[in-house]
Amino acid sequence: MRVFKFGGSSIASAAKISNVAGIIRRELKSTPLVVVVSAIGKVTDMLAETAALAGNGDAAYRDKLEGIASLHGGIIRELFGTEASAEETWLGEMMAELNDVLHGVFLLRELSDKSLALVLSYGERLSCRIVSRYMHVSGTPAECVDARSVIVTDDNHCFAKVDRLATGKLIHERFRSFDVLPVVTGFIASAPDGSVTNLGRGGSDFTATILGAALHAEEVWIWTDVDGFYSADPKRVPDARVIPEISYAEAMELSHAGAKVLHPLAVQPVMKAGIPLRIKNSFNPEKPGTRIGIEAAGAEALPGTVTGLTSINHVVLLSLSGSGMAGVPGTASRLFTCLARHSINIIFISQASSEQSISLAIAPGQASMAKKVLEEEFAREIEERRIDPVSVRRNLAMVAVVGNKMLGHPGVSAQLFETLGKNGVNVIAVAQGANEMNISLVIDSADENKALNCVHESFFLSMRKVHVFIVGTGTIAKSLISQIRRHRATLQKELGLDVVVAGLANTRSMCIEPAGIDLEHWHDSLKPRESHEGIGQYIRLIQERNLHNTIVVDCTASRQVAECYPALLRANISVATANKLGMAGPWDLYRKIMDALRSSNAKFLYETNVGAGLPVINTLNDLKNSGDKIVCIEGVLSGTLSFIFNELRKGGRFSEIVRKAKESGYTEPDPRDDLSGADFARKLLILGRELGYQLEYADVECQSLVPEPLRGEMSPAEFLDQLSSIDDWYVDEMASAASEGMTIAYTGELRDGKAKVGLKRVPLESPVAGLNGSENLVVFTTERYLKTPLVVKGPGAGGEVTAGGVFADILRIASYLV
Ligand SMILES: NC(=O)C1=CN([C@@H]2O[C@H](COP(=O)(O)OP(=O)(O)OC[C@H]3O[C@@H](n4cnc5c(N)ncnc54)[C@H](O)[C@@H]3O)[C@@H](O)[C@H]2O)C=CC1
Ligand SMILES: N[C@@H](CC=O)C(=O)O
């Protein structure tokens, strides 16, 4: 025999009741059933509101009551069709009776718990009769059983305590044998004087497990509108999944803090009797649901030590602190007694061993009252300054990780705090009981979703996500997007890493899609930006989204974007950038970035700032961090300038080569940034700063190849059109150098904190003269690499190699985050 309980959501309409009837009929084929029903969805709330209005002497209760009558009337007419009249007559009688009760409450303007319990009982009495009659007329003989005849309680009317012994006996007698399907009212019971009581909100679950335990049911199934206990609230954690099996204790831990699938009290009767409970979805009955039993069976349970996460969205933290608390027995006792006296429920408690402070989380609605009564209780100590005024911290949430197997398993809290820390979630208070089944944390409400998602991913999922927000949709960004698109599945398979491009923006348009932009058609998702905040709007929205493992990737050449780095880092958002205007920006910006980075848990990587995808910055830092001393860094660090002279050597014309460099994606958005030497100079500036020199851009000696007349305001296109005026000069210059066995190249050098870039004649056999295409050449002369310098050489510009370098930086950040 099984006991089935259907919640209000499962019977909220005629169609849903008929669906439930189908489930019952199907299951009856394999085992006898006892069915428990809640009130029809929302009806208990409507009854409570009606009663409250009547109690306040507000005649509007009649309209509410009318609403309740017509809700049930509609369902009856739909279910019973032409046979509805008998049921409608009965409904009319019930409503008249209820109206009398409410009228009394209205006249007296007094709503006692006893009257409220009576009013609320109509919800289950109505639903039970409707469901049982419907079963009956649709071919399954059934009868309505009023639980008041079998469940007896004390006289605490709205949260009554069950007399288990007497109840057990009555249940036995009533259900010793039954040949028609019993449909029992959930939630309600009777007091010793015969008045109606109820078992507290959600009490129908309790009715079901009391019946199940007394009748030695083989299982108790709670039918609801979700597939079972989720590993976290699916509304907040999209990747949450149904937990196949959990223990009774875990179910209680999970249902205490917010997971509203099951009333925690309901677990006790079946736990004692060792009867499994199952949570099932009446709208998805094929799903196995969650089985709650003695031990979570290994095979089916999710791997790992943590079973589930829960959260309470709004709590307030009260702290009682003061130097006069340590070593004074009785303070805690007075604190708790005082709160208990005022019926203030404590959700969370924490006291550190210094005994200087006790923190409590309570519901926000009780905070002011709690502060007031505690300050009265400790008035003397506060006056004598042994205890401080009670501090109240609002806008907080409580998150808990729960699991049987956390007991004696080192590393769970380490993993928990590490994940939160890397995501910049500040933990305000912590509590873990010695049963080690639950670690509860109080955090800022704004961080709740982020915390739940990163902790959930860390404990439950083999696939870890990073959310990438790209700025810029030009050459580098385009290559990056296509590299991520092509390589994503491999990363998922081989590294268990999902690189989700959650945002894109350029100067005019943007798109934010936390679940991931379709990278095949990313153009279509870009929408014009409405606000005039510039990129600030995008950055603000990224911060507001507050997704876990967020990386902003800068593929622009914009100063405005670079100026956002400090704020991003302070918000614990990591940055990977190809844009040099941060690291080579004014010293003040550079300092701000470095300061923000030091105080942040986020990462900031910029390998492509120098030599594009070539390992220049990482190589330099490896040398430096391992104790080598850099004597000199020299070579060619401009892909564009390298390309120009490599092509001139083959006989090309200057202006045409520059055009080709631009078309090949080597140049800066404005090629004058390359020809002026500025881009090269910035790279040496960055390397100099890496070495600890306080350099400004102006400190770099820089020779410009932009002809004087072309330096003014003009578009890159106009500039290119006018550039041919200097083609002949280069032809002559190359010829003159060649006549001496030399060639010209644009090179740079950083030595003793001094940097310079410019044109130079070099022998034809020198390595610089042997470069091809956009190749860069970086020569590190160090104490260790003195006779034979360390050389990094390869293409130093272009979409694919640069995007590859940015992608590698993203993956470095990801491997830190996940
Ligand atoms: N092209 C190359 O070989 C290399 C480029 N880089 C750097 O990569 C960056 C991008 O270069 P490319 O893709 O070649 O340039 P690009 O001109 O093709 O693309 C720049 C993109 O940034 C966007 N953008 C500019 N200002 C913006 C703002 N304020 N807000 C939002 N979006 C803005 C533009 O709309 C455009 O989509 C530059 O900083 C460059 O120095 C670094 C290494 C190599
Ligand atoms: N425009 C740059 C691109 C790399 O930073 C160059 O030409 O080197």
Ligand code: NA
């Ligand atoms: Na590089």
